[in-house]
Amino acid sequence: MAPTFLPAPLPLCLCLLLASGFSQAGRLLVVPMDGSHWFTMRSVVEQLIQRGHEVVTVMPEVSWQLGQSLNFTVKTYSTSYTLEDLDREFKNFAEAQWKIQEQGVFLFFANSSAGFFDLCFSHCRSLFKDKKLVQYLKESSFDAVFLDPFDACGLIVAKYFSLPSVVFSRGIFCHYLEEGAQCPAPLSYVPRILLGFSDVMSFTQRVWNHIFHLEEHLFCPYFYKKVVELASEILQTPVTAYDLFSQTSIWLLRSDFVLDYPRPVMPNMVFVGGINCHQGKKPLPKEFEAYVNASGEHGVVVFSLGSMVSEIPEKKAMAIAEGLGKIPQTVLWRYTGTPPSNLAKNTILVKWLPQNDLLGHPKTRAFITHAGSHGVYEGICNGVPMVMMPLFGDQMDNAKRMETRGAGVTLNVLEMTSDDIADALKKVIYDKSYKDNIMRLSSLHKDRPIEPLDLAVFWVEFVMRHKGAPHLRPAAHDLTWYQYHSLDVIGFLLGIVLLVAFISFKCCAYGFRKCFGKKEQRKKTQKSKTH
Amino acid sequence: MAPTFLPAPLPLCLCLLLASGFSQAGRLLVVPMDGSHWFTMRSVVEQLIQRGHEVVTVMPEVSWQLGQSLNFTVKTYSTSYTLEDLDREFKNFAEAQWKIQEQGVFLFFANSSAGFFDLCFSHCRSLFKDKKLVQYLKESSFDAVFLDPFDACGLIVAKYFSLPSVVFSRGIFCHYLEEGAQCPAPLSYVPRILLGFSDVMSFTQRVWNHIFHLEEHLFCPYFYKKVVELASEILQTPVTAYDLFSQTSIWLLRSDFVLDYPRPVMPNMVFVGGINCHQGKKPLPKEFEAYVNASGEHGVVVFSLGSMVSEIPEKKAMAIAEGLGKIPQTVLWRYTGTPPSNLAKNTILVKWLPQNDLLGHPKTRAFITHAGSHGVYEGICNGVPMVMMPLFGDQMDNAKRMETRGAGVTLNVLEMTSDDIADALKKVIYDKSYKDNIMRLSSLHKDRPIEPLDLAVFWVEFVMRHKGAPHLRPAAHDLTWYQYHSLDVIGFLLGIVLLVAFISFKCCAYGFRKCFGKKEQRKKTQKSKTH
Known part of the structure; x- marks a missing residue:
């Protein structure tokens, strides 16, 4: 039996390395999302500040967690709701989860969460109503936006100010990650989110996986309707959810394949699952x-x-x-x-x-x-x-x-x-x-070559340094859906095959008539003569 | 204008880090490929030796480059050809490339290279004929095989000794990378190799890309016939090219997206393109x-x-x-x-x-x-x-x-x-x-978070440490081709839709007959009465 050996002690070294810093600092705009989402995103932001970057965070005045984070420039904007409104809507949402779900996943989700998500999505309008803040952001010449895509406000901000963006997320609700990153997700072994299926599905589960995916295409535009309307209003041009998601330079995904199932990914997806594990253990209180x-x-x-x-x-x-x-x-x-x-x-x-x-x-x-x-x-x-x-x-x-x-x-x-x-x-x-x-x-x-926190920091800085990551953007973005799936090519090739088959058939039929038709004709003529 | 800033000085630190080494060394079997392929693979092997691993390389007695590399255990086996044979066949192959290619890519490639590839593929038989060597390898309890897949011998060795494998390659001829790693490659923007297309293809090029892919499926089994026969003979069970490639734990690909076009990849693909750039510059002679x-x-x-x-x-x-x-x-x-x-x-x-x-x-x-x-x-x-x-x-x-x-x-x-x-x-x-x-x-x-050489070393060691990387193996490997493409599910759903349509139609027809049929009957009866 070969000996077991331990991984090399990477983290310490990388910390030293990252501490060594940039030769010059950049300017980063951060658009976070409230709640537990912010916990790990904050740790990346704090690292970036330590590394000398100028970080500006825009956040609504009313929030649970955002206000607690504070050694960087914070720009707040007033919201149309109070903290009590937020608490009440979340409480309704959370309580509904303890009740029997007799509707489908989507219907249940939509019904139990409508009020809460309306609040989540609404604050972005308040941001853009704050003309002074918008002016300040416009004049600030940021190198990039670092954003949580959940409430889409960061995506709208990135598009409005034409800034390259790094998305930080556990995943994206609906099919917008696949669409936005042009990432294939074969339905035969990639379970759709919310279904609770594994990557080994029975035939029935695979059927449900397909039906659910169809449902997504029906439900999601409805779920994102307000976001898309808001974005179109702010950007003063009609946009789709795809337009918002597809501009992403780097997807920092809190995913790791010891938890998530291996599946196709794209070169601009970076996996930083377990980014919250890195913190050195403290003694217990x-x-x-x-x-x-x-x-x-x-x-x-x-x-x-x-x-x-x-x-x-x-x-x-x-x-x-x-x-x-x-x-x-x-x-x-x-x-x-x-x-x-x-x-x-x-x-x-x-x-x-x-x-x-x-x-x-x-x-x-x-x-x-x-x-x-x-x-x-x-x-x-x-x-x-x-x-x-x-x-x-x-x-x-x-x-x-x-x-x-x-x-x-x-x-x-x-x-x-x-x-x-x-x-x-x-x-x-x-x-x-x-x-x-x-x-x-x-x-x-x-056992990783680089700690997820360091990896996240690296890629945010990468996007800041190079004003995006265009070399990682697949050409699929420039194709229509039927071109992407090669339907035009398949149709064309099928057309040719059918044409060849048709011509061959016609030729054969003609030849057959020539050869046997005459004989028959002759036979008939002979027959008619004998009669 | 925001300032330009330079990347943090990662490489030096990572070298220090990697130099710090393992707590215990492992045993690695290396099956290289002759020619320029070996240049970069050797640099990874040398690093692994420096890090204290016991490395055994098996190579044919006759080779151009392999013999030059030598501070590790080398096990050679005799071949059925001489160095002159090898030189002659390669010369024929190389010279043919300077002549007008009037045949298709595949035909030209097959004709000009048959002799050379026959030699390349043949030496593996010699390896397995060397019973003493095979016995030695069997008894050596290696942790993993590090191999160049070009001549498939390493793949056969990995399967024969049931060892987890790390493949080191620029790419794989034919469609065996996609198949072996279960990696999607949409033909609409992923050009097939050897065609010289970019990721932005005209309609005609996309049609050719499809036709070429079909050709691959016809030509490649023929090209790999000898390999597959040899593998089946050695392994004493019928195997396919897929069986050989799909056992790979980690694909170390000499690819980088500043050169190659961004496309879907799999979590067990690691990109180390430019691994030969790392060497510190020496002053010119x-x-x-x-x-x-x-x-x-x-x-x-x-x-x-x-x-x-x-x-x-x-x-x-x-x-x-x-x-x-x-x-x-x-x-x-x-x-x-x-x-x-x-x-x-x-x-x-x-x-x-x-x-x-x-x-x-x-x-x-x-x-x-x-x-x-x-x-x-x-x-x-x-x-x-x-x-x-x-x-x-x-x-x-x-x-x-x-x-x-x-x-x-x-x-x-x-x-x-x-x-x-x-x-x-x-x-x-x-x-x-x-x-x-x-x-x-x-x-x-x-501008990378970790030098490609260090990344390659990390992943070889990872596979040695964990005896593979099963958590990165997609469940797609356990599906049949029609399940993978969901043809059974689509057929089933289509069947239901057709059945529903048929029943609806029948019901409507029945209803129609019930409602209007009687009237018509009555009209007819009345008509017949009036006549």
Whole structure:
């Protein structure tokens, strides 16, 4: 057996390297998106500032997370909604996810989220109404825009100011990533998002994958209607969603193939999944250190449904609390709602927890997560098997991916009982294969030639240096859809084949008539003569 | 105007980093290919040895370049041909390229190269006949195979010993890269190799691209017949070319998108084009230093048709010599044939030249090359505009790519006159756009997050560490061709649509008959009564 050998210690060196900096700094415009999206994007922005670039971030006055980030120039604009409006709409949206989904994915999504997305999409109008701000941005000669494409405002800004753009995202809702990057996605093994399929699909699943893709083409223009109208109004020319997405120079995608399924990609897609893992571990705060130390041989389970969901319907919370009480581990549960009355002794509710540091602790046995990508990557990074309770967005897909890799168990939040929860936890803690699989994924995930944060920084700077990345733009963008799929060529070749077949047939028929027709004629003539 | 800023100094740091090494060394088997292919592959192998790995290279006793490389364990096996046979067959092959190609690309290629490729493909049988060597390889517990896929011997070795493999290549002849990596290549903008098309094709070119692709499917199984027969014989089971190529863990492709056109790629493809550029410049040998210094304000032109072609038919050599005499630059021409009688004073024939160092000299004005990928990358790396005389293989494609980027002029070696040569040289030297374009490409090419040599070393080690890269293998490999293209799903959905249409039609027809049929019946009855 050949020896196992460890990867070379890249990160430290690359940090030194990146710290060495540019000979001259550039000017970068940042258009972020509120919520958990901003957590990792901010870390890239902070690196860029450290490297001496002048960074200007435009953000709405009203936001959850954006205001917290502050050692760079921030330009705010007023919005037509208040923080209370935002909270209320998100609460409605989040609560709807806990209810039975009897409609199709799209209808459910559209109905439960209409109000919330209307708010998300509306603030861009406010930005462009702020004439002073627009004037300032126009005069600022930025080298590039670094943007989160979720609410499309960054895309509109990039187009309005004709700036090369770097998109930072986990993925793109609908088919606009494939369309915008001209990236093939064979429906036979690339599951559409939100379906929760793996890359190995049964015939029925492949049929649904096709139907869902057709649905996307019907639903998505409707979903993006307001965005497209807004963009057309601001840009004073009719634009499509494709126009907005296809201008992207570099796609920084928070994807990694230990989580996502391998599939065709494009040269201007850069994969920085797990970018949030890089941060050096900090020692646990005393309070948490004490909990972990007191957990004994059984260790702890970390439980968080992410930064956005901190409350759960009472009945569901009771079921969860009951399930947690059935395992010997200490459970650290981030929960800000009313404590369930049946909370067991082993369960400790906290308003906040140092998730990554806790997951990195050797006494952590499992991680209960909503399967948001940040959490899942932290789980992979630290090699902690997961029990997943996906709620919305890409969470179903993330959970499915970890499940097919044998590194976690997915629970249906709408149907799960306390026994299901306890069973799932026992399974991932005591069935050794889960730990083995997550450790294997972890070692693959962390073994990279360059740290994702450094890679992200590199490509933002690349776009700033070269004013885009035109050499990575495929010529497919200049083809019509029927040219791209070669329908004109296939039609032409088919036409020729048919023409040749037709002419051959006619010639044969003519020859046949010549040869046999005469004989027949003669026969007939003879016959008529004999009569 | 925003300031221009330079890329961070990555390479030095990464070298330090890579020098820091592994905690434990691995065992690597190398199966190289003779000729210029080996130049860059050797540099990767040398790095791996420096990093402490035990490397064993298997190579035929008879070769041009392989024997020159030697600070690692070499295992040779005898061949059924001599060096003279090899030289003769290659000479025949090379000479045929200077003759008018009246047949199609494939036919010409097959006819002119049959003998040479028969030799290339045959030595693998000799390897496996050497029972002692096979036994040694079996017992050596290698972590991986690092191979050049051109003659397929490495692929057979990998399959025979069930070792994970890293392929090192400029590209793969025929459609086996697309098939083996399951990588889509839309024919509407991805030109097939050997055609010399760009990614922007006219309708006619797109039609030819399709026809050529069909031809590939007919010709390639014939071209690879001997390989497949040999592989089946050695592996003692019937295999296909797909079986050989599809086992690849990582494709290290000597491709870069400043040269090649952006197109869909797969996550296990790693692009290391320009890997030969990395070497630090050495000062010129005195002889060349003197030539360059004596060239005055006009500078020099570097002329080499690669390591494999050093002689040219006399008539062609005379035309070239005449053309070179028409420019004021000093021409340094690597040429081992009989000197043309009309050689001008400005032209110096040399048996060898330090190509990369000469191209890096600020007095070098142009580079006349056969457009082999090594030369083209050195031209890009050093920012020297090119006059290209492609002869065979990927050279036509390389030339086309540089031409479409405005960084070089292509000459048709079969038809070019002395005036064409002189005009082309004057164009690339005095039309400033050529220098500007090549400098732009050069700056894009050299601006990478990690040096290609380090990247290649990383991925070979990755495959050694993890015994492959299964997480990068797309699920497409487990689908049949009709499943991959979703023909079964499309057929099923179409069937349903037709069935629904048929039933609807029948229902309508029935309803129609019910409603109007009776009236008609009644009318008819009435009519018949009135008669």
